[in-house]
Amino acid sequence: MPTVDELEAAARATLPAEVYDFFAGGADGEVTLAANKAAWERVRLRPRAFAGDVPTGTELLGLRLSHPVGVAPMGYQGLLHPEAELATACGAGTAGALSVVSTRSSRSLEEIAAAAPNAPRWFQVYVLRDRRLTAEVVERAAAAGYCALVLTGDTPVLGRKLRDARNGFVIPEEHARGNLSVPRHSDGAMQDPAISFESISWLRGLSGLPVLVKGVLRADDARLCLDAGAAGVIVSNHGGRQLDGAIATAEALPEVVAEVAGAAAVLVDGGVDSATDVQRALALGADAVLVGRPVAWALAVGGADAVAELLSDLAVA
Numbered sequence: 260m261p262t263v264d265e266l267e268a269a270a271r272a273t274l275p276a277e278v279y280d281f282f283a284g285g286a287d288g289e290v291t292l293a294a295n296k297a298a299w300e301r302v303r304l305r306p307r308a309f310a311g312d313v314p315t316g317t318e319l320l321g322l323r324l325s326h327p328v329g330v331a332p333m334g335y336q337g338l339l340h341p342e343a344e345l346a347t348a349c350g351a352g353t354a355g356a357l358s359v360v361s362t363r364s365s366r367s368l369e370e371i372a373a374a375a376p377n378a379p380r381w382f383q384v385y386v387l388r389d390r391r392l393t394a395e396v397v398e399r400a401a402a403a404g405y406c407a408l409v410l411t412g413d414t415p416v417l418g419r420k421l422r423d424a425r426n427g428f429v430i431p432e433e434h435a436r437g438n439l440s441v442p443r444h445s446d447g448a449m450q451d452p453a454i455s456f457e458s459i460s461w462l463r464g465l466s467g468l469p470v471l472v473k474g475v476l477r478a479d480d481a482r483l484c485l486d487a488g489a490a491g492v493i494v495s496n497h498g499g500r501q502l503d504g505a506i507a508t509a510e511a512l513p514e515v516v517a518e519v520a521g522a523a524a525v526l527v528d529g530g531v532d533s534a535t536d537v538q539r540a541l542a543l544g545a546d547a548v549l550v551g552r553p554v555a556w557a558l559a560v561g562g563a564d565a566v567a568e569l570l571s572d573l574a575v576a
């Protein structure tokens with residue numbers, strides 16, 4: 260049972276340095292990246308006496324899950340392993356964990372669904388400048404059995420990643436086009452900076468699926484999401500890859516929980532790398548927790564089996 264630090268070290272030893280940096284890095288001075296981890300460590304638990312063996316099963320927006328730990332959406336997984344998101348989906352499926360598949364996946368959303376047909380899965384949406392292209396992808400996700408949409412709201416423009424600039428790293432096109440028929444840098448395939456809360460009802464109407472908003476760090480935004488028809492929010496700062504200096508997710512979670520928990524699903528991600536961190540997030544009121552980079556390291560080191568082992572380890576209560 261390797262720790263996440265051990266998995267990261269092993270992945271770092273096998274991946275090309277610029278690929279490791281692309282996954283590991285954050286925006287600008289990487290202050291928020293570091294703050295995410297530090298903030299979980301500051302949360303102290305108050306365990307109950309005689310708590311017994313607590314069952315981990317949960318239900319999220321009507322989906323039955325073995326435990327409240329899932330895979331955060333991460334694009335470009337072909338850089339990590341030849342089976343890319345297919346291996347991640349299989350590993351998550353084995354662990355009974357939710358997977359959130361990115362718009363920017365290396366493999367198509369249909370292939371991913373077919374690789375793990377019984378695994379619980381949601382689809383992450385970037386609203387692209389070409390709305391017809393966006394609508395096509397969303398309709399495909401609904402047809403392929405994805406149970407909810409995750410609308411990312413913290414990426415109006417891309418964060419500045421200094422490691423990638425120094426390495427001269429550009430994402431190879433063959434790992435960026437699982438779902439899109441047009442080049443990543445073409446105008447229509449770029450994320451639209453002009454989206455708003457109205458995109459929530461647009462996506463809901465297109466797909467008939469519940470919509471969660473990812474990238475919420477404030478109670479007032481969480482309320483606006485619900486008022487606009489969202490079924491849930493994901494407290495996230497994109498793993499410190501977007502606005503550097505943004506609040507750590509463990510610090511933002513309590514105000515979001517106080518505002519909307521009970522009325523909507525509240526998930527959190529960012530810097531979660533142990534079963535204790537998962538318990539901290541649940542203790543602060545999250546319904547479930549997503550993990551990003553730890554899954555990337557597991558995938559790079561050991562494919563589907565390592566992903567399954569990691570998710571099962573994180574879920575131990």
Ligand SMILES: Cc1cc2nc3c(=O)[nH]c(=O)nc-3n(C[C@H](O)[C@H](O)[C@H](O)COP(=O)(O)O)c2cc1C
Nearest residue numbers: 331332333334361411497498528529530550551552
């Ligand atoms: C390489 C990489 C690619 C990502 N791609 C996406 C994406 O396509 N869509 C999205 O909403 N978030 C994306 N994220 C952000 C993750 O979903 C998640 O918010 C973040 O990684 C969580 O933090 P953690 O890695 O510390 O667990 C990406 C993160 C990484 C590291």
